[in-house]
Amino acid sequence: MRHIIALLLENESGALARVVGLFAQRGYNIDSLTVAATEDPTMSRLTMVTRGDDQVIEQITKQLHKLIEVVKLVDLSESAHIERELMMVKVKANGDQREEVKRTADIFRAQIIDVSPTTYTIQVVGTSEKLEAFIEALTGTQILETVRTGVSGISRGEKALAL
Amino acid sequence: MSQPHQPEMLSGGAMLIQALHDEGVEYVYGYPGGAVLHIYDALFQQNNVKHVLVRHEQAATHMADAYARASGKAGVVLVTSGPGATNAVTGIATAYMDSIPMVVICGQVMSHLIGDDAFQETDMLGISRPIVKHNMSVRRPEDIPYLVKKAFYIAQSGRPGPVVLDIPKDMTMPNQKFPYQYPKDIKLRSYNPNAKGHPGQIKKALATILAAKKPVLYAGGGVILGRASEELTELAKRLNLPVTNTLMGLGAYPATDPQFIGMLGMHGSFEANQVMHNADVIFAVGARFDDRVTNATKKFCPNATIIHIDIDPASISKTVTAHIPIVGLVKPVLQEMLSQLDKMAGKPDSTIDAAALSSWWAQINAWREVHGGRYEQRTDLLKPQAVIEAVWRQTNGDAYVTSDVGQHQMFAAQYYKFDKPNRWINSGGLGTMGFGLPAAMGVKLHYPDAEVVCVTGEGSIQMNIQELSTCKQYGLGVKIINLNNGYLGMVKQWQDMNYDSRYSSSYMDSLPDFVKLAEAYGHVGIRVTHPDELEPALARAFALKDRLVFLDIHIDPKEHVYPMQVPGGAMNDMFLSKTERT
Ligand SMILES: Cc1ncc(C[n+]2csc(CCOP(=O)(O)OP(=O)(O)O)c2C)c(N)n1
Ligand SMILES: [Mg+2]
Numbered sequence: 130m131r132h133i134i135a136l137l138l139e140n141e142s143g144a145l146a147r148v149v150g151l152f153a154q155r156g157y158n159i160d161s162l163t164v165a166a167t168e169d170p171t172m173s174r175l176t177m178v179t180r181g182d183d184q185v186i187e188q189i190t191k192q193l194h195k196l197i198e199v200v201k202l203v204d205l206s207e208s209a210h211i212e213r214e215l216m217m218v219k220v221k222a223n224g225d226q227r228e229e230v231k232r233t234a235d236i237f238r239a240q241i242i243d244v245s246p247t248t249y250t251i252q253v254v255g256t257s258e259k260l261e262a263f264i265e266a267l268t269g270t271q272i273l274e275t276v277r278t279g280v281s282g283i284s285r286g287e288k289a290l291a292l
Numbered sequence: 293m294s295q296p297h298q299p300e301m302l303s304g305g306a307m308l309i310q311a312l313h314d315e316g317v318e319y320v321y322g323y324p325g326g327a328v329l330h331i332y333d334a335l336f337q338q339n340n341v342k343h344v345l346v347r348h349e350q351a352a353t354h355m356a357d358a359y360a361r362a363s364g365k366a367g368v369v370l371v372t373s374g375p376g377a378t379n380a381v382t383g384i385a386t387a388y389m390d391s392i393p394m395v396v397i398c399g400q401v402m403s404h405l406i407g408d409d410a411f412q413e414t415d416m417l418g419i420s421r422p423i424v425k426h427n428m429s430v431r432r433p434e435d436i437p438y439l440v441k442k443a444f445y446i447a448q449s450g451r452p453g454p455v456v457l458d459i460p461k462d463m464t465m466p467n468q469k470f471p472y473q474y475p476k477d478i479k480l481r482s483y484n485p486n487a488k489g490h491p492g493q494i495k496k497a498l499a500t501i502l503a504a505k506k507p508v509l510y511a512g513g514g515v516i517l518g519r520a521s522e523e524l525t526e527l528a529k530r531l532n533l534p535v536t537n538t539l540m541g542l543g544a545y546p547a548t549d550p551q552f553i554g555m556l557g558m559h560g561s562f563e564a565n566q567v568m569h570n571a572d573v574i575f576a577v578g579a580r581f582d583d584r585v586t587n588a589t590k591k592f593c594p595n596a597t598i599i600h601i602d603i604d605p606a607s608i609s610k611t612v613t614a615h616i617p618i619v620g621l622v623k624p625v626l627q628e629m630l631s632q633l634d635k636m637a638g639k640p641d642s643t644i645d646a647a648a649l650s651s652w653w654a655q656i657n658a659w660r661e662v663h664g665g666r667y668e669q670r671t672d673l674l675k676p677q678a679v680i681e682a683v684w685r686q687t688n689g690d691a692y693v694t695s696d697v698g699q700h701q702m703f704a705a706q707y708y709k710f711d712k713p714n715r716w717i718n719s720g721g722l723g724t725m726g727f728g729l730p731a732a733m734g735v736k737l738h739y740p741d742a743e744v745v746c747v748t749g750e751g752s753i754q755m756n757i758q759e760l761s762t763c764k765q766y767g768l769g770v771k772i773i774n775l776n777n778g779y780l781g782m783v784k785q786w787q788d789m790n791y792d793s794r795y796s797s798s799y800m801d802s803l804p805d806f807v808k809l810a811e812a813y814g815h816v817g818i819r820v821t822h823p824d825e826l827e828p829a830l831a832r833a834f835a836l837k838d839r840l841v842f843l844d845i846h847i848d849p850k851e852h853v854y855p856m857q858v859p860g861g862a863m864n865d866m867f868l869s870k871t872e873r874t
Contacts, residue, residue, distance in 0.1 A: 139482055143417055143427075154422045184609070191606035197426045197446060200482040292481070 131160070132186050133178050133205040133212060133282045135290055139198040140166055140173045147196050148175065157181065157189050161214075161257075161279030172200060174290075176281050178257075201290055209285040215252065215278045216260045217242070221271035222249040230270055237263045248273065299471035304433035305334035305464035307472050308397070311440035313340040314474040317368050319359070319737060320344070320397075321352035323379075325372025326412060327399025330464035344737065344766060346730070347758040349376050353383020354727050354756070355734030357392050361717045362692060362735045364519060366393035366447045373399040373461075374412030378419065382724060384454050385423040389721025390540060391517060393452035395443045396420075400429070400460040416458050425453030430463045434470040441475045450485025451604040452517055487603060489620025494628050497575070497599045497616045501531065502641060504573035504597075505648035509533045510556065513540030513720070514578015514602060514622050521545070521713040523626035524577060530633065531644050534656055536564040538579050540720040543710035548689070553656060554665075557585035558857050559702045562663035562866060562874075565857065567656055568593055569864035576600045578622045581612040582721075591862035601625050663855060663868050665706060674823050674847045676700060676775045680707035683745060683773055686830045691743035692717060692735045696728035696752030699781035702853040704747040726755030732770040733763060743771070743834065750776045750800055750844075760813035760840070769838045774806060777849040785852045789867075810842035820845045 138144050145164055152159050160178040167174045179189060186204065193199055205212070222230050227249070234241055234251050237259065243250035253263050257280055264275070284290070302310060308331055312320065321344045324332045335343050346352045349371045356367025371380050377398040387394045401410040417427050426446045428439055436459075443455040501507055515524050521544050528535050528551055535545040536556040545552055554561030556568055568574065574596045579585070581600075586592045589611050600607075600614035601622055608617045618625055636642035667677045680703050683691075693708055694717040695701040701718055710716045717735065719727040732746035753774055763770065783798040807817030816839050820829045826845070833841035858865040858873065867873045 143421075143429075146418070147421060150421050184613075188606065188610060195604070195606055197480070197483050 130182065130186070131178060131180050131206070133176060133210070133280060134190065134193070134202065135174065135176045135205050135282055136193060136202040137167070137200040137290060137292070138164075138173045138175055139200060140171050141198055144173075144196075144198040145175070147198065148193065151192055151196065152179075155188070155192065157185065161277070163279040163281050169292075172292075176279070178280050200292065203284070203290050205282040205284055208288070210282050211285060212256055212280050212282040213254055214257050214260055214280045215254050216263070217250055217252050217276050218264070218267070218272060219248055219250045219274040220267065221247060221273060223247055226270060230267070233263075233266050237266070239263065299473045301469040302472040303330070303334065303464065303466045303469050304430075304436055304459075305330040305466065306337075307433070307436045307470065308440065308459070308464065309334045309338060309341050310472060311437045311474055312368060313338075315440065315444050316365070317341055320368045320370050321346055321355045321734070322370030323349050323352060323372065323376055325374075325376045325399065327373035327401060327461045328370060328376075328459075330461065330466055331370065331397075331399070331459070333466065334464070343370070344762070346762050348756065349379035350383050350726060351730035351733070351756050351759045351762065353380050353394070353396065354386065354724075354730035355737070356394050357383060357387045358694060358717050358731035358734035359738055360387075360392050360394055361731075362714050363738060364517075364714070366395050366444055366452075367734065369394065369396040371396070371398055372412070373401055373416070374414050377416045378414055381419060381423070382726075384420055384456065386719050386722045386724045386727060387454040388423045388425070390513060390719065391452050392454065393447040394454040395440075395447050396454060396456045398456060398458050400458045402462045403431075403460040404462075406460065416456060420456045423454070424456050425451075427456035427458065429458040430460065433463045433465070433468060436463065437472060437474050438478075441478050442480070445478050445480075446483065450483075485603070487620040489601065489618045489625035489628060491628065493616060493618045494625060495632060497618060498629055498632055499641070500573055500597055500599060500616060501533075501575055502644050505645060506571050506652045507531075507533050507573040507575060507644070508567045508571040509535045509545075510538070510568065510574055510576045510579055511535060511541045511544045512538040512577070512579025515541055515544035516578075516713045518578055518603070518622040519713075520578070520623040520626050523623060523630060527626055527630060527633075530630075532649055532653075533575070534567055534653070536560070536567065538582070538585060538720075539705055539718070541579065542705060542716040543713040546711040547709035548711055553660075555705055556863075557582075558587070559706065559853050559855065560857075561665065561706075562855050562868065563656055563659040565855070565863045565866060566659045569862055570655075571596045574598045576614070577626070578602060580607045581610070583611070586612060587857045587863055587865065588860050593863060670848070671823055674820065674826065674845060676703045676777070676847045676851055677707050678823070679773065679775060679826065679845055679847065680704055680747070682826055682830055683747075684708045686827075686834055687743045687745065691715070691745045692732075692739065693745045693747060694718065694728045694731035694735065695746070696748040696755075697723045697725045697782070698749045698752060699777070699785060699851070699853050700747050700749045700752075700775040703775070706853075725752040728752060729756050729759050729770075729772065732772075733759060733766075733768050736768045736770050737766065745771045745773055747773045747775065749781060750774060750778065750803055750806070751780045757809070760810065760815060760842075763840045764814040767838065769836070769840050771833055772840070772842045774842065774844045776803075776806070776844055776846050777851070778803065779849055781849075781851075782853070788852065806842055806844040810840070815840040815842055817842045817844065
């Protein structure tokens, strides 16, 4: 099962290495990981997507909790939440293809954010599934490069991961 | 509280030493080098904190570790950057695996050189990360008192463990002084280690134990670390429970008590492993269902409801699912259980089913007859088990016993009957050969009047034998029981059992003359080769109160440790001798 784990981390050097090291050391998967400071500069917010059966996920959350710098932690996938990921795709776009790529981008409510005589760079925001669907939809178009931010997540309603 | 006078102005190095003193540290074990010279100079200029100069940094870590195991307080290590720090790694990992509080202060190159591959630079934070409870580096000298406080707080609270403090040399400059004040207490928003256990869960656990027909109390190192032996013993007595201790838990429940059924696990007693396998309720206290205990987890105790008390939630349901988990320090949880038991007195279901328990005890006593720790009795050959029993008699069962790793360790665990906690000091989790002698030194230094025995093998002792020199310098009169079988015995045992006795590198060729070696270091050496010599040799050795005596005891080289669980089997699948299995 895919899980999205969000955590607040003391914004100290080495804290991120500890989180990543834990995954390597204990053989857990990381599908994606995002991290940046929060509105409180002493803390960073980290979102990671991981996979495993219930027992593995339980161990992951417990082991993360044990890290001294982890302030708070929540498994977002346990309740209603929103997830978003941003992707930029650079594609070959010549002649007729230019129109077709643009149409596909519109359908996905993606934006063309850079243009050259032979390429488009498209930005798509959504769930990871949507991003993958967009890539699928581009079959026939030559993809030159893709870059994804990894998933960020937040719970719905009043629930908040804060101090 | 306000200070009546201006805080003293101290250099980073002096603040470090003053902070250690304010923390109550009496001894620091270490070895000097370039990056810690300012600190060593600060040490030299005061008399509060004493320094013990080892001969290899690994020994410093084991000394600090063993002091912690015996006293419950964090041991302190001081090493230089680079090779000094890397030499300490094995000892840090040893402490980490057994949850031992320790503060390791490592020198580091000057801040502005970090990352340049400077002379004696190693990324000690990176190297130690997977084997510490926490590690930190000093960025500003004025933070030193706070970071020392934080290091001790983290090392000693919750599930204890080693903390590394990395100090770049420029943080300790003698000419840069700062106002010194040691923090009284400390609170971290991201770390709250004092769980008392959920009263509802505790109640449920108690009800489950009281309803049991075949209960067992399985107690581990957490009881010793949590100083909860008294509560554990009282609860076991009041409910007439059979008690087994893990390798790390020996002494948590008195071994000579009739309710004690021995150690469990790979080399556990026949009865302890049978009791576990057949139990209907397993009451686990401060134990972690380690693979050396459970054997194959799929076959582990099929009929048992498992209650598990541990301060570390990650230890609960890690390898074996706990039906009633209780996250908390073992001492307050057991106290709560006892007081709930008091309150229940006289009410229905407030006692355990006496008839069921009595037939359970009949079964247990029958199991006790099956193997009962028997071993071959010889008059011409020294058996290791007989040596340990003789040492136990000689020391009235009241010594601190440290060990190395191998067959001798298992014989010591099986045949020295520990009645008190904190007396059995061994590397259970990491299994570090070379631990025994420095560990004995760490204990002896703090408890000079106590008997401190190191049970070792001719393989293990050579991994830190240079410390005989440190023993001479500090007058550490430990007694070394070298169970010399001429083999890396535990390796040989596996080769006998699984590799048709092909002794690939398990033979210790060219052994030194240990008696002469001990004498060369200024100690007393005694060789024992025949059973008749044993008791007189022990009597002579222990009569030499203040001397280190190295007893080189030549034992049966063919002996194996039994019982031994059959790999891949259940708890109760065991070899009982070279020819019998369950
Ligand atoms: C540092 C280290 N290296 C290797 C091992 C693997 N090992 C475990 S027991 C053992 C043999 C120990 O021999 P000895 O000290 O003579 O003890 P004996 O088993 O003969 O009693 C070895 C090599 C270890 N535990 N630690
Ligand atoms: Mg040997």
